[in-house]
Amino acid sequence: MLTFPRWKVLIILAVCLFGVLAAVPNFLTEEQRAELPGFMPTKTLSLGLDLRGGVRLLYSADTDDVVKARLENLADQVRDIRNNNRPFRIRSIQTEGRSVLFTVEAEDQIEAARQELLPLTQNSVGATNALLGGGVQEVAMTREGGAFTLTLTDQGIEVQKRDAISRAMEVIRKRIDPDGTKEILLQVEGSDRIVLEVPGASDPEEIKRLVGKTAKLSFHDVNTNVSPEDIARGRLGVRERALPMSDGPGQIVIKERIIVSGDDLTDAKAAYDQNGRPAVTFAFNTAGAKRFGNHTRDNVGRPFAIVLDNTVISAPTIQVPILSGSGQITNIGTAAEAQELATLLKAGALPIPLSVLSERTVGPSLGQETIDAGKTASMVGFVGVIVFMLAYYGRFGLAANVALLTNLVLILGALSLFQATLTLPGIAGIVLTIGMAVDANVLIFERIREEQANGRKPFGAMEHGYGEAMSTIVDANITTFIAAAVLYMLGSGPVQALRSRLPLVF
Known part of the structure; x- marks a missing residue:
């Protein structure tokens, strides 16, 4: 006789009930959602830009401030060296153009000063250049007697500007999509422009206000x-x-x-x-x-x-x-x-000022026929799996189908709860999930059949079938989890959808 601990049953029922409650708002109108009791979730899925359109903004990045900020930082580093009780005195520190100028007073201190200042010229910038070897020299030092000049190089300035745009894009992503669930599009256009597309958004002013704040x-x-x-x-x-x-x-x-x-x-x-x-x-x-x-x-x-x-x-x-x-x-x-x-x-x-060059509300990038085809594919895949499992495994297949339906409801509830954005690739992912969701059931059922073929009684075959299949199921899921964890920790944007929600795990 198969027995299941009561605590396991209660946990499973509680999770399934919560999934159902979280998924229900997707099937209600806005008026009906407003009338739901306070304990029920009211959030729904958000469709992506390819399914229902959104807001598109084109920003211009003013990278000139990058040079000014870097010069000020370089001048502060020179002041730090001066103030750290060095055996030499530095005077008249000032910035001019893209250079920092200063003077070392005593001639016998010039070489000691040069040695102290040398590390400022040995910092390389640019990950790509570092991978290719050597890096890019950001600062060049020249002197005439005791007059020193630290100058930002052309290559260093260019890399600094590119880095500033990359950091600006990451800041925008964190402001507009802190949870990584909206699947916003951020890309560089030309050398100093940034394109931002926010699926499902209808108020460009709110997005511009959130992005435009410097927050320094x-x-x-x-x-x-x-x-x-x-x-x-x-x-x-x-x-x-x-x-x-x-x-x-x-x-x-x-x-x-x-x-x-x-x-x-x-x-x-x-x-x-x-x-x-x-x-x-x-x-x-x-x-x-x-x-x-x-x-x-x-x-x-x-x-x-x-x-x-x-x-x-x-x-x-x-x-x-x-x-x-x-x-x-x-x-x-x-x-x-x-x-x-x-x-x-x-x-x-924001590391650099941004100004809006253009803004517009865009419609779905995919035609209605394409969207309908994606929905049809999902339904065909879902029905096909249900029919196959029912026809091949009978009553066991019926249990697997119930589990599959529960799985889809939990996915829908989780996506709604985290306000994830559903795009056409997301629909494709759900179709793939339909097939993967029954994988464990197939392993268990085939193992039960083997146990029955070896002469075990039905309940004994079920118990051993579950036990023997467990190692294979755990191995497959651990492998999938490792791949997902690597993408989660090293990826960006939508790949990191739940990082802020799971601080204890990652």
Whole structure:
């Protein structure tokens, strides 16, 4: 007599029931979904651009800022060398064109300075060039006496621009499709244009607003010795700026040197502060946490500024050293704004400005006949498998067909729950799933037949059939899982559909 543990039965029934509830909204009208009880899911499948159309935006990328930002970074590296108690003095650090100019005062210190500066010219950029060997030299150094010049090379600038566009595309993908389930299209057109297609979208303005936000977060030291009169007259120190406060009138003077930037964030989540107001919690990586901890340890009692897109959103006073590598941003506004800010910060700041060149709402790229053919193929494959299993295995085939129907309902429910976008390739994947779903049943049934042929009674044959087939089934599924895991971890976009949903697995 076959027996099954009650806990297994209850788990299976609960999963199947939840799958059915998640799939039901797809068969209801919008009015009917609005009337569903609060405990029931209401999300439905989203059809892809090839099935129902969407929004297409063409962006122009302004890569000129890449050179400026790289020059400023290079100048800061020279200042770091100067400030690290070196045995030489560097003066008159300035940027001109695409070069950083400075002077080493004493002649007997010139060679020591050159040796310290040499690593700045040995960094190679460009993964493709690195694979081909050697890489691209990004910075070239020349000198006349004690006057040094660090210049960005043409090849280095070109690689930096391409890299900036690639990073911008990844930021856009994370903002528009953070879960990887919408199957958006992102591709480069020409040398400085990006095409974005969002299936099923109908509001270009909402997409442009989400993409257009720079979301550049940085933490700065504050100069508290500047009076409002000096700010009004522009009497600021070297590398200082006056920025507006987000929560009221007035300005605050910050030092341009960045303590920690948003690039060091590893996570950002919408939350609430101790007064129940919307906030965003964040966490730094190891390097960012160390720099932030060192600064707060050395500046207890002084304020620091949290700057978002050239606006000071908060300027708290450091009460104690913050060594945990995490913090909270308050004074945000509504809960929806906190959620949007968390999404933007987690996706990262746009490395380059983007401007919209054209926008349009597009119709399905596939004709209705093609779509109908895909649906017909799915139905034919599904019915064919059901008929074959029923005809070849009889009552066992009926059980397999019930399992197949349950499998399809669970797939539909999962896709609806995660708001996955269904495209024609997705339909093809479902057709393939129909065939693969009965694979385990076929293995079990054939093993049961072998056991019966060896003289076992029906219940004994079923028990041994399930047991003996298990190793083969597990082996096949582990192999499939390994392939899927590799694609999941190394791929991008739709391949990573559930990464943010499964933090404990990957």
